[in-house]
Amino acid sequence: GLPKSMSVLRVNDLVLAAYDSGIRRLEPRNGYSPGQQDSQQFWSAGSSKCQGWDSQGDATYQVLVQEVNASAPQAEPYYMQILKTCELDDATGTVQIATRCSLNGEDVLHYRGDQNRWFSVHPAAWRVAERWNQAAEVFGAMNHLTPQQCQSWIQSSASFIAQQTAQPTGHMALVPRTEARPRRLICHVTGFYPRPIKVTWEQGEQDALWEQLSSGILPNGDHTFQIQVSIELGQEGAGPTEHVCVVRHSSLANTTLRVTWDSQPTVQTVTMEIVVGCLLTALGVGALGWYLRKK
Structure with missing residues (x-):
């Protein structure tokens, strides 16, 4: 076909x-x-x-x-x-x-x-x-x-x-602790254009010091992009409510998007949304193939 x-x-x-x-x-x-x-x-x-x-x-x-x-x-x-x-x-x-x-x-x-x-x-x-x-x-x-x-x-x-700008939206997901890794917070930012974006974590109004991992910028099904940035909750007493995901993008001008844990969906719901998003991204990457892998 x-x-x-x-x-x-x-x-x-x-x-x-x-x-x-x-x-x-x-x-x-x-x-x-x-x-x-x-x-x-x-x-x-x-x-x-x-x-x-x-x-x-x-x-x-x-x-x-x-x-x-x-x-x-x-x-x-x-x-x-x-x-x-x-x-x-x-x-x-x-x-x-x-x-x-x-x-x-x-x-x-x-x-x-x-x-x-x-x-x-x-x-x-x-x-x-x-x-x-x-x-x-x-x-x-x-x-x-x-x-x-x-x-x-x-x-x-x-x-x-x-003129083709699009502002990002974001939400968090909490990944439970395993034997291999501590708890992690994932900040999923999507729907932004143009491509360049900066996503960081804050804890107590200061830059978070724990290890941060990024998925890299990936395409959505339309002309927009998405990214996931996670952080380890290394301290036992540190919870998701103490962390803020800070997003800086040209479409936001001089403001920032601050994503907090407040009013987040349940872990199961958010995780499912991210899995579906990853599957759709995989299809997009498969369609673009070689170029995106090299990029």
Whole structure:
């Protein structure tokens, strides 16, 4: 039931457009509009470009599978992911461009725009890298992003992305003590955008000194993110009511979100919510696959 190929345009962690080879059309995501440009022409041109990538992607796939499978054959089907990235330095205006190819979640080839060269990551892909580097033209299937394209996409979407903020919400869960670990408090913060966030613990209006563990920032099913930060309740007399989870995020401006134990749901209810959240996150990570693991 999956399409043969999919393409996604994302700027600053926000998905702006997606192409599905089943419907052969580039469509907006999260309400994105190209602004002053002719909207119909923008999406039509984008669809045509993605349709061209379908056949070029097939050629790339065949080349990589042939080389990798020759050295280490496997029975299961291969899937390919190509990640094209560019970073714009606002201070200097310079653009860094890179392309990464993977098969079944494993890096195979990297392209670095500053050196205009391919580098093999998988041992079996060195011949492909050499051929592509020696070619008179850059291998057509890649269609590397140009600095002009990068600047255009980033600048044209900047005002739209700046409006797509979402404030975080949070709640706590208490994990009982086990033989291996002391009691822990978990602060689950979710629903925020943009991605950068800071979550810390306080005890008695001072920074908590006990060990703190973070899940890292993970994607939700929409364009927002979530994170879990836990702290050990090392002192026998220290209870959950004495701890405060402090959240700082750009959507909150100069204020902070302070999550306390007061009026928390029961442990069983909160734990179930977190388990469900983790399952949904696992599905999201599985869908994005290689990119998020590398990220």
